[in-house]
Amino acid sequence: MPTKLVILDRDGVINQDSDEYVKSLDEWIPYPSSITAIARLSQAGWKVAVATNQSGIGRGYYDESTLAAMHDRMLELVDTAGGHIDHVVYCPHVSEDGCDCRKPLPGMLEQIRQALELDSLKGSWMVGDSLRDLQAGNTAGCRPALVRTGKGERTLASHPELNTPADPTQVFDDLAAFVDWLLNGETCP
Structure with missing residues (x-):
């Protein structure tokens, strides 16, 4: 049985994104x-990560205490x-x-996977707003979901192959729409 795990990108999925980076708690x-x-x-029994x-840390725009x-x-x-x-994990590089x-x-x-002591991520979900989110999820064995918030619309416009019969990516207006779909039994969005 697949692990009930949803992995979320942060900027553009959970919070508003910015091309200028989210550099402070106020932003x-x-x-x-x-x-x-x-x-x-x-509440429905899913683990969330x-x-x-x-990279704003590596670029010197903010520090790890601000991120914390x-x-x-x-x-x-x-x-x-x-x-x-x-x-929660992050890459500062x-x-x-x-x-x-x-x-x-x-x-x-x-x-x-290691922190949650899982054998694999097969069957888990990776929800993001960019192609790199989906690629990371695919490589790790996750099912991909793209939200239109953040950079999601741009990602769809530049990658029309997403959400076609040849591609397994599910596309949703936002994280709430994905959760509605997931908790209602994963019928077509």
Whole structure:
């Protein structure tokens, strides 16, 4: 039986994204429907994890304590809504660092697998707003879901092969729509 796990990208899925980076707690603006959706997932028995590229740290735009404040706020909001996020991982590197964690590589998803003591991620979901989120999920054995929030519309426009009969990616307006679909038995969105 597949593990009931949903791995979420952060910027553009849980909170508003910015081409200028989300650099402070004031700039970290959650989508209220995403906070509620995460709570609904955990209340329904799903584990929820977050895997987020945060190259703004490597670029010197903000530091790890600022990122921790954003994540503390995210965890607090989900907890207040009656939910729980089981694990959060981030990659602070820029692509030139040559790490194995920056999406589209699956390193962060492997960290989640290990932290949650899972045999595999097969059957889990990776929900993101960019092609690299989907690629990381596919490599790790997750089922891919793309949301139109954040950079999702741009991703769809530049990759028309997504959500076609040849591609397994499911596409949703936002995280709340994905959760509605998932909790209602995964019929066509």
